[in-house]
Amino acid sequence: MMRASRWWVVLAALATVGLGACAALLSSSKAPRTGDRILFSHKVHAENDLECVTCHEDVIDSKTLVGMALPKEEKCLECHEEDKTAGKCDKCHALPKTPGSYPPREPRVEISHQAHVPRAKEECSKCHARLPEPRVAAARPTMGTCRGCHEHEQDFSQGACVRCHSDLSRYPLKPVSAFSHQGNYVRQHGPAARSSADSCTKCHEQTFCADCHARTAPVPIELRFPEKVLRDFIHRADYRTRHTLEARAEPALCNRCHGQSFCTSCHTAQNLTPTALTPRSPHPQGYSFPGANSHARDARRDIVNCAACHDQGARSICIDCHKVGGVGGNPHTPSWLSRHDHDEIRRNGMCGYCH
Amino acid sequence: MCRERWAALALGSWLLAQPARGDTIDFEATTLLAGRADPRDGQLHTVVPMLETVSGRASAIKNPWLCDLEVVLQMWGEIDPGDPRDDRFSSGDVDLGYAAATLARGRVALRAGRQLIQGGAARMLQLDGGNVQVRVRRFGLQGFAGVPVTPRFGVDRGDGAAGARVSYRASFESELGLSFIHVADDGRVARQDLAVDGRWAPHRSLLMSGLVLWSIAEERLAELDTRFSLIPSSKLELSVDVRRTAPDLFLPLNSIFAVFAEERRDEVGSTLVLSASPALRLQADYHALGQDSGTGHRAGGKLTLMPGRARRGSVGVQSRVLRLPDHDGYTELRLFGALPLGATGFVTGDVAGYLLEAPINGQDGSLSGQVSAGRGFGRWRGVVSGLAAVTPFAERHFEVMARLVYGFSTRIREDRP
Known part of the structure; x- marks a missing residue:
């Protein structure tokens, strides 16, 4: 039976809708609008x-x-x-x-x-x-007319849009030249935004960014806006089938938004992680042991893929074999010791999992 | 539900009541009902989430102390009477909830609450905290600190995060920035990066942008991303991009998996966008992928036709190919179209098929089709959508979605003459 306190979530949502509606009623214009136009030559x-x-x-x-x-x-x-x-x-x-x-x-x-x-x-x-x-x-x-004046040219170059534009987020202009949004801009906007975040915010409110970038977003944007067929949404169509391929093609891309715990939650439901109710191994026979089918090569090449199922912190199965004295031996890369001195074992609690 | 989340919801409700005092109010409430079968380890589970999203923004709130004061809130609540993956009947959260204002004629911008921190080393960090930005002529200084937001389905992303960015803006299109971020988790460093980012437009038709992200703790390059774009006219855009990433450095440094590998991934490619006419647009790209295991390829093409004078409708075909170094990958063929119905109505269709290089569950392909229709009624907009698919995980997969949006935008001040 559902706990009564959970209904408060629904009530809170209804309350906010109500408050918003009240705000709308209180603020709406009382002046009659007839749809008339003034014909003036x-x-x-x-x-x-x-x-x-x-x-x-x-x-x-x-x-x-x-x-x-x-x-x-x-x-x-x-x-x-x-x-x-x-x-x-x-x-x-x-x-x-x-x-x-x-x-x-x-x-x-x-x-x-x-x-x-x-x-x-x-x-x-x-x-x-x-x-x-x-x-x-x-x-x-045109804006070119305005920029014909030296003062406004200076405003433009400094990105001082608000001197003239009262609200670009409400009335965005079509981006041109350097801010052209052509092509697969969903994929390309990241590099542009890193050094132009201030410029982006002239037109885009954070609510626009949050639809995709908020870690708390309830549903993927593809589910929310299926009618936007012109957009190159990342998870469009049957993403479940190709997600392993996309992840292997660009492992960092997934981690920018999701983190490995996101992967683990779903993989556990699929009984793919060691913590699942009835875990099953998707790996070939002999994967855990040294040899031709060993996991070592894959781990070196795509550790993010391993982490998608096996990152349970101190309970990760890697530790069983790779801890000091374990049968797996030292898992660090050859250059590891050049960047991490022995004293780090005392400073970094994570080292204590194995050492 | 944890106490903090309740507090956030309560704060959200209170903040939403504030727009009544605002000069300009934007409000949108979305009700979304979806139903689908969720395959889990060979079993189909029915999931029927009912979602209410509320988004409000009150801007230009008059007050004697601060300029451009605005309050922004975006929150949601969901109940799932079906069989949700996490066994939670209800959930809810605040995506955004902050107050922002400026001081000193806009030179100082303040923002406090749940927000997104953009740019430089921060990438796109959702944070409960504060952000201060100072801009004096061409120079900018940004500082932020707070607690990273716990992602949905995830564990917390750190106990605290802080960072800063200094920048120099030569023109609206050209800017250079140096930034730093430190994220701590359980008293240990989860992320510590230094970044140099920049955009430079030596000419209106030429743009260069780039980012270099250096992991201070690991003393390695985490990311290099550069892009050169040539835009000779509004009809043609040609760009070349070069990227190098160290995927293992995108894991938290306090993860046990951060000690096993030093990966490197390269990507070099080019993209072409050609608007042959106002009604016809072509987009094509090719990228070579260099990984420790070998070389792969990613390529695609998209042709979009927008007939009619108003260009409201469209029909297009898209194809994508991904080849991974280990002889895996897929080929995609997609057909899509949108047809306007009256002033506010529309119907869209989207069919996508994937041919897999290596079969999954014995299946070497996947096919899905989706049809959506919608219409606006004054302040209301409604959309219904249905999807049918044959995938390696489900012989027959169906999804339905209905979305109803109520939105308005109003000004307290009357502008009529």
């Missing part, structure tokens, strides 16, 4: 010799993109009052029956128009090359 207004600041009058003093310095309805009505009175709502609203305001947009870039407008001598087109039209999206200023 910059081209028509520019042809009528209207300056940008005529409508975007707040832009000169704006220090952030919060609100985007977009004109409110009163501003439009200064010229288009008659249209509203005549009920021509569809002139400006995509959904005239349920008119709304601009869709809420979260600023992705930290920029002060107050500082930039005078530098651009009020020529907005220096950065805003193409403005949005009812059926044409705006061409946002």
